[in-house]
Amino acid sequence: xxxxxxxxxxxxxxxxxxxxxxxxxxxxxxxxxxxxxxxxxxxxxxxxxxxxxxxxxxxxxxxxxxxxxxxxxxxxxxxxxxxxxxxxxxxxxxxxxxxxxxxxxxxxxxxxxxxxxxxxxxxxxxxxxxxxxxxxxxxxxxxxxxxxxxxxxxxxxxxxxxxxxxxxxxxxxxxxxxxxxxxxxxxxxxxxxxxxxxxxxxxxxxxxxxxxxxxxxxxxxxxxxxxxxxxxxxxxxxxxxxxxxxxxxxxxxxxxxxxxxxxxxxxxxxxxxxxxxxxxxxxxxxxxxxxxxxxxxxxxxxxxxxxxxxxxxxxxxxxxxxxxx
Amino acid sequence: xxxxxxxxxxxxxxxxxxxxxxxxxxxxxxxxxxxxxxxxxxxxxxxxxxxxxxxxxxxxxxxxxxxxxxxxxxxxxxxxxxxxxxxxxxxxxxxxxxxxxxxxxxxxxxxxxxxxxxxxxxxxxxxxxxxxxxxxxxxxxxxxxxxxxxxxxxxxxxxxxxxxxxxxxxxxxxxxxxxxxxxxxxxxxxxxxxxxxxxxxxxxxxxxxxxxxxxxxxxxxxxxxxxxxxxxxxxxxxxxxxxxxxxxxxxxxxxxxxxxxxxxxxxxxxxxxxxxxxxxxxxxxxxxxxxxxxxxxxxxxxxxxxxxxxxxxxxxx
Amino acid sequence: xxxxxxxxxxxxxxxxxxxxxxxxxxxxxxxxxxxxxxxxxxxxxxxxxxxxxxxxxxxxxxxxxxxxxxxxxxxxxxxxxxxxxxxxxxxxxxxxxxxxxxxxxxxxxxxxxxxxxxxxxxxxxxxxxxxxxxxxxxxxxxxxxxxxxxxxxxxxxxxxxxxxxxxxxxxxxxxxxxxxxxxxxxxxxxxxxxxxxxxxxxxxxxxxxxxxxxxxxxxxxxxxxxxxxxxxxxxxxxxxxxxxxxxxxxxxxxxxxxxxxxxxxxxxxxxxxxxxxxxxxx
Numbered sequence: 001x002x003x004x005x006x007x008x009x010x011x012x013x014x015x016x017x018x019x020x021x022x023x024x025x026x027x028x029x030x031x032x033x034x035x036x037x038x039x040x041x042x043x044x045x046x047x048x049x050x051x052x053x054x055x056x057x058x059x060x061x062x063x064x065x066x067x068x069x070x071x072x073x074x075x076x077x078x079x080x081x082x083x084x085x086x087x088x089x090x091x092x093x094x095x096x097x098x099x100x101x102x103x104x105x106x107x108x109x110x111x112x113x114x115x116x117x118x119x120x121x122x123x124x125x126x127x128x129x130x131x132x133x134x135x136x137x138x139x140x141x142x143x144x145x146x147x148x149x150x151x152x153x154x155x156x157x158x159x160x161x162x163x164x165x166x167x168x169x170x171x172x173x174x175x176x177x178x179x180x181x182x183x184x185x186x187x188x189x190x191x192x193x194x195x196x197x198x199x200x201x202x203x204x205x206x207x208x209x210x211x212x213x214x215x216x217x218x219x220x221x222x223x224x225x226x227x228x229x230x231x232x233x234x235x236x237x238x239x240x241x242x243x244x245x246x247x248x249x250x251x252x253x254x255x256x257x258x259x260x261x262x263x264x265x266x267x268x269x270x271x272x273x274x275x276x277x278x279x280x281x282x283x284x285x286x287x288x289x290x291x292x293x294x295x296x297x298x299x300x301x302x303x304x305x306x307x308x309x310x311x312x313x314x315x316x317x318x319x320x321x322x323x324x325x
Numbered sequence: 326x327x328x329x330x331x332x333x334x335x336x337x338x339x340x341x342x343x344x345x346x347x348x349x350x351x352x353x354x355x356x357x358x359x360x361x362x363x364x365x366x367x368x369x370x371x372x373x374x375x376x377x378x379x380x381x382x383x384x385x386x387x388x389x390x391x392x393x394x395x396x397x398x399x400x401x402x403x404x405x406x407x408x409x410x411x412x413x414x415x416x417x418x419x420x421x422x423x424x425x426x427x428x429x430x431x432x433x434x435x436x437x438x439x440x441x442x443x444x445x446x447x448x449x450x451x452x453x454x455x456x457x458x459x460x461x462x463x464x465x466x467x468x469x470x471x472x473x474x475x476x477x478x479x480x481x482x483x484x485x486x487x488x489x490x491x492x493x494x495x496x497x498x499x500x501x502x503x504x505x506x507x508x509x510x511x512x513x514x515x516x517x518x519x520x521x522x523x524x525x526x527x528x529x530x531x532x533x534x535x536x537x538x539x540x541x542x543x544x545x546x547x548x549x550x551x552x553x554x555x556x557x558x559x560x561x562x563x564x565x566x567x568x569x570x571x572x573x574x575x576x577x578x579x580x581x582x583x584x585x586x587x588x589x590x591x592x593x594x595x596x597x598x599x600x601x602x603x604x605x606x607x608x609x610x611x612x613x614x615x616x617x618x619x620x621x622x623x624x625x626x627x628x629x630x631x632x633x634x635x636x637x638x639x640x641x642x
Numbered sequence: 643x644x645x646x647x648x649x650x651x652x653x654x655x656x657x658x659x660x661x662x663x664x665x666x667x668x669x670x671x672x673x674x675x676x677x678x679x680x681x682x683x684x685x686x687x688x689x690x691x692x693x694x695x696x697x698x699x700x701x702x703x704x705x706x707x708x709x710x711x712x713x714x715x716x717x718x719x720x721x722x723x724x725x726x727x728x729x730x731x732x733x734x735x736x737x738x739x740x741x742x743x744x745x746x747x748x749x750x751x752x753x754x755x756x757x758x759x760x761x762x763x764x765x766x767x768x769x770x771x772x773x774x775x776x777x778x779x780x781x782x783x784x785x786x787x788x789x790x791x792x793x794x795x796x797x798x799x800x801x802x803x804x805x806x807x808x809x810x811x812x813x814x815x816x817x818x819x820x821x822x823x824x825x826x827x828x829x830x831x832x833x834x835x836x837x838x839x840x841x842x843x844x845x846x847x848x849x850x851x852x853x854x855x856x857x858x859x860x861x862x863x864x865x866x867x868x869x870x871x872x873x874x875x876x877x878x879x880x881x882x883x884x885x886x887x888x889x890x891x892x893x894x895x896x897x898x899x900x901x902x903x904x905x906x907x908x909x910x911x912x913x914x915x916x917x918x919x920x921x922x923x924x
Contacts, residue, residue, distance in 0.1 A: 056542055079547065087545035094543070099536040104558050104633055114544045149634040165544060343762065466903035468854050470861050471877060471895030478888045489884070577769030581858055585881070596862065599773060607774070614770060 001071050003205055004053075004173055005029040009065035011045070011052050011229075022048050024229040024288075025065070030173070030222075035199060035206040037216035037237065039252065040226035043277050046209045047095075049226075050175045054092060055082045069172075088118040091166035091204075093195070095178040097158035101150035107161045108146025114168040133164040136201075137194060156187035160194070167198055174199055175207045180215065192219055213253060217241060225249050228278055228288045235314030245310045245321040247293050248273070287319070295320040329630060329637065337623045344615040345397070349390050352608055376406075393608075402609040407601045412609050415594065422492055423583070423590035426506055427575050430513035435568070437518040442525025442564075447552055449530060457522060464519020469578055473512035473585040480508060490587040509586045513578050517571050524567045528560040535559070561632055569625030573618045653915045660911025666904025674720040681714040686869050696889070703893055706876070707883060712890070716897050718871035722783070723901070726866070727852030729787045731845050734794020739841070741795070742802030743833060746810055747825040757803070760796035769858060776864040786865040790855045794848050801844045805837040839916040846909035850902045857898050873898050 011023035023045045030036050038046045052063045055077070067075040074085055086092075091114075094100040102110060111130045115121055121129065131141045137160040150158055159179060166174055176195055180188035196219045199206040208219050216223050217237060224234040225246065233246040244250045251273035275292035287293070290300040299319050307315045310323075381389050396403065402412035445457035481489035487508055493501035532538065533556050541551045580592035587593075591610065598606035630636045654660040688708045695705040703712040745753040772789035779785045809815060810833065818828050859865035860874030868875065873894040880890035 054543060056539060083545045083547050085545070086543055092543040094536060094540060096536055100540045102537040102541065102555050102559070103635055105555070113541070113546065117545045151635045162540070165540070168544075340762070347762075462903060462906060463899070466850075466906060467899045468857050468895065468902075470858065471891070471898060474877060474881060474884070474891045474895065478884060478891060482884055482888060580769060580773065581862065584862060595770065596773065611770065611774065 002029040002068070003032045003034075003070065005066070005068040006049075006053070007066040007068070009049070009052065009063070009067070011048055011057065011061055011063050013058070013061040015060075019062075022061075022229050023052065026226070026229075026231050028224055028231070028234065030205050030207065032172070033200075033203050033205055034222065035196070035208065035220045037208045037210065037220035037223040038226060039210060039213060039216050039223060041211060041252075041277055043228075044226045045229040046226050047177050048229075050092070050177050050207065050209055053175070054086055054090060055079075056086075084118070087114040087166075087171070088169050089171050090173045090175060091169070091171040093159075093162050093166045093174070093176040093179045096182050097155050097162055098182065100162060101158055103150055106147045106149055107144075107153070108148075110150075111146075111161065111164050111168055114165060118169045129168075130164075133168055134161075136167075136198065137161070137164045139164070155183050156191060159183060159187075159191055163191075163195060163198065167202065167204070170202050171204060173205045173207065175209070177209045178211070179208075181210075181212075188215075189218075195219065213241075213256060225252070230288055231317065232289065233314075233316045233318075235310070239311060239314045243310060243314070243323075245314075245316040245323070246289075246318050247295055247320070247322060248289050250322060251292075287317075289318075295322075330627075333623060333626050337619055340619050341616055344619065345394060345612050346390065348608060348612050348615065349393060350386075352604060353386060397609070397612070403605045405598075405603055405606050407598070407603045407606075412606055415606065416591070416610065416613065419589060419591045419594045421495060422506075422588060423579055423592060426509055426513065426583075426588070426590060427572070427579060429506065429510045430517065430578075431568070431572070431575065433510055433514040434517035434521055434571075437514065438521030439525055439564070441518075441522045442529060443552070443557070445522070445526040446529035446533065447549070454526075457526070461519045461523045461526075464515050464522075467515065469512050469516050470581045470585050472515050473508065473582055476508045476512055477585075490585070492588050492590075505586075505588075509582050509588060512585070513575060513582050516578075517575065520571070521564065521567060525560065525564050528563045529556055532556045532560040558632060562629060565625055565628050565632065569622050572621045576614055576618070650915055654911060657911045657915055659907045660915055663904050663906065663908030663911050666900060667908045670720055670901045670904060671724065673717050674724045677717045677721045681717050682711050684714070704887075704889065706879065706890055707887075712876075712893055715871040715876060716873070716893060719873040719876065719894065719897065720901070722866055722870060722872045723853045723856055723898075726783060726787050726790065726856040727849050730790040730794055730852045730855075731848050733788070733791025734798045734848060735841070735845070738795040738798030739802050739834070739837075742799040743806055743829045745799065745803045746806035746833070747829050753803075756799065760799055763793070763796045769855070772855065772859060773862070773864060776859060781864040781867060783866045783870065786856060786859045789859070790852050793855075794852070797848060798841070798844060801840055802837050805840045806833045809833050809836045843909055843913045843916060846905055846912060850905035850909070853898065853902055853905070 006026065006028050009023055009026050010021065012019045012021050014020075026045075026049065028036070038049065040046050048057065051057045053067055053074075055063070055074070057063065063075055065075065066073050069085065069089060074082065077085065101107070108127075108130055111133055112126050115126050115129055119126075127146065130146060134141050134144060134146075139157060139160050144153075144157070150161070153161065162179075174195070179195060180191050183191060192215060195206065195208075198204070206219070208216060210216055220237050222235065223237045223240050225232045225240070225248065227248050232248050233240060233244075240249070241253075244253055251271070254271040255273065273292055278288065278291065286302055287296070287300040287305055290296045293300065297320075305317045305319050307317055308321065310316055310321060377383065381392065384392075400413060402416070404410065405412050405415055408415055441457050441460070445454045448454045477489045480487040488505050491505060493505050495502050529552070533552070535556075538551055538555055541555045542548070546554065576592070578592075579590060580596055582588075583590040583592040584596060591614075595607065595610045595614075597603075598610065654664070682702065688710065689705075690708065697704045703716070705711060706715070741756050745756040772786070772793070775789040775792070776782070776785045779788075806829070815828060815832060818832055819825075823831070856865055856872070857874035857877070860872040861878045863875075863878065866872035866875060876894040877891060880887070880894070883890055
């Protein structure tokens with residue numbers, strides 16, 4: 001049995017202009033201890049997917065499909081049952097360390113909260129546990145007391161506190177939603193390493209959400225490329241990165257600046273994907289990426305591509321997958 | 326924290342000085358001579374001269390201002406012209422009524438508003454929320470003196486259970502004294518509660534959208550627990566601001582309400598002193614009221630620091 | 643301009659507050675306008691033999707202790723409230739808006755000075771100061787207008803400054819500056835028109851506050867003087883007869899509460915309609 005299995009997930013949000021489908025039937029799964037990356041442009045639905053798993057989407061949204069955690073469909077759970085999953089079975093790290101911590105509570109109290117909610121511990125034991133957690137995210141207790149407030153810490157330090165909070169109950173799954181986007185470049189690498197290291201140390205599965213292919217390559221074993229609420233390509237990270245088959249994946253990769261190809265010295269301009277993410281209100285026929293795709297033809301306009309195998313464990317949804325030389 | 330406190334103290338003293346000079350000079354530059362204003366048009370020439378000497382009007386304006394400030398600091402507020410008793414004595418007599426009245430209505434309005442605001446916010450867009458908002462809109466629209474009249478009509482005229490006005494005095498015992506303050510307290514509290522309910526509700530709804538609320542929920546904290554443990558304290562910052570501002574409205578409210586209920590309090594005193602042109606009483610009362618507003622604002626700022634650790638000026642690690 | 647009006651109106655018709663508040667506000671203004679052409683009975687007519695009558699066919703809402711028609715007095719009172727609140731807003735706009743525009747365009751110590759002065763005025767209990775002003779200058783409608791108007795100044799100055807500061811950050815202002823227009827001209831030509839929605843909304847709210855303040859002052863006997871009718875004054879007179887004719891204290895209060903409620907609802911609705919960014923939680 002898979003640890004987490006998502007089957008046919010749809011997310012619809014009610015807006016003033018009618019319902020809006022943000023996630024259009026995605027499937028994926030994750031084994032115990034496995035590390036999965038979800039990549040895509042902003043607005044592609046990668047954060048929505050993680051919030052749907054946590055059942056933390058705004059009330060106006062509807063989630064259909066199955067979210068099986070250890071074989072149990074948590075999408076059918078009520079709020080009270082979900083409270084026992086969140087922080088306990090699934091921990092989450094958010095993007096903005098500046099605003100994701102409560103400004104009027106000490107970091108010690110905020111880390112201890114999950115323990116209070118899910119673990120029956122004496123106060124002394126809890127303090128010891130929180131100190132251990134701070135040590136494990138490299139915030140030595142001698143310098144970073146439990147009584148500090150978030151505003152007294154730097155962005156990177158706050159993100160470490162976030163991590164300590166998320167792993168406090170040693171959850172089965174750790175979801176990191178763009179954990180380094182808001183941080184300085186120098187700090188980013190350390191935080192990524194820390195997350196990966198902790199996931200391995202405690203045997204937690206990791207879902208790493210990012211728009212940055214480099215982050216995914218560094219931390220994950222499996223990857224899923226999302227575009228406009230659909231999965232374009234998925235498979236083992238090493239295979240996908242070696243044989244990028246979907247034109248969108250290729251476009252994403254080509255958009256990364258490479259050393260030595262800056263506009264000043266070089267001749268080549270940084271490549272971009274033409275066009276922009278489709279308006280979710282429009283109901284286009286055919287492949288969702290067709291308007292921006294350089295290989296598009298009649299079939300792409302008429303019907304939607306099904307999943308096809310490039311190699312075992314590497315699927316793509318495209319009529320014209322790029323086959324590498 | 327100490328630096329913060331010190332800065333706020335300095336600003337408070339400067340504001341007090343500015344307030345005192347404004348009050349002084351406004352009353353000073355008024356058309357006509359204060360003595361003539363006080364005595365009215367039919368005053369005799371020698372009475373006028375005597376009063377002018379008593380008021381020190383023959384001295385330069387700066388000397389008089391500084392002299393007044395010096396007296397104020399020493400607690401000497403002069404002698405009331407109409408009552409012929411020390412102003413400080415006059416004020417003390419009235420404060421023992423107005424202060425409990427203001428505090429009681431502040432407490433009452435807080436007791437009504439904060440729970441209502443929480444109920445409305447936690448039932449956002451549901452019938453309960455709508456009901457609370459109707460209450461709030463009505464409370465803001467109804468003038469407090471009319472509400473006071475309605476209370477008198479109902480509780481005094483029809484039911485006959487509470488006095489329609491007057492103050493029994495504290496020496497008559499707690500029960501009669503408090504029962505004569507009950508209707509005024511309710512009348513004063515209603516509009517305050519209405520505004521405060523609205524502020525509490527919108528502030529809570531605002532805070533509930535913050536990222537750290539989602540973080541708390543991601544840890545498994547229920548919505549209810551998150552509201553009490555995480556949102557409420559953050560939401561109190563604007564609420565406390567409004568409560569501070571309301572204190573000055575409360576002072577103004579007492580003027581009208583004390584007139585409705587014929588209560589011998591500060592509000593009625595200032596109203597009468599103005600009507601009788603007793604400028605010594607007016608000047609000192611206005612500055613004392615302004616000072617109490619300023620001091621309240623100072624306390625509010627201190628409360629911020631209690632609520633919000635970011636304002637305590639703690640050092641970064 | 644016309645299209646904008648139609649757009650606001652059609653959006654507004656979907657907003658509960660806008661519709662309810664609008665209807666009450668229009669009714670109130672209609673009543674006041676009506677007083678210019680017709681009122682059931684002239685309110686100067688003192689008819690002691692008809693005093694303190696209950697509502698009847700001749701006097702729809704009854705009469706007061708001088709035998710004056712309550713309905714007619716309410717209608718005249720509406721007119722009086724509108725004039726006082728309107729002129730007071732005029733004072734607030736006329737002085738507050740230029741102050742706010744100057745503060746936003748000059749920044750620096752000019753801004754600091756204007757804003758500190760604002761804070762100071764706002765910190766004073768406005769009714770106390772209004773009482774001081776009317777008491778010293780003498781009671782009466784004109785002085786109560788001035789007293790209420792003075793306290794509209796800092797309110798409008800602050801609102802305009804806040805809105806103007808945002809507009810000064812916009813690129814089209816930079817374009818205007820680089821084309822050599824003076825700050826004053828930019829303030830008038832570009833900034834002011836863009837603050838109009840916040841101004842309109844604030845004016846509605848100040849209108850309601852003005853009506854409440856006028857009622858309070860006339861209740862204390864410092865505002866409108868007889869024989870002119872005012873809702874506050876009517877309540878003051880009614881208090882003497884609470885035991886014999888409590889209904890006298892009901893009508894004027896309902897008139898005040900309904901009008902203020904209508905204006906506040908209308909202001910809330912208008913804010914939602916004019917600027918979705920200003921939308922608050924309600």
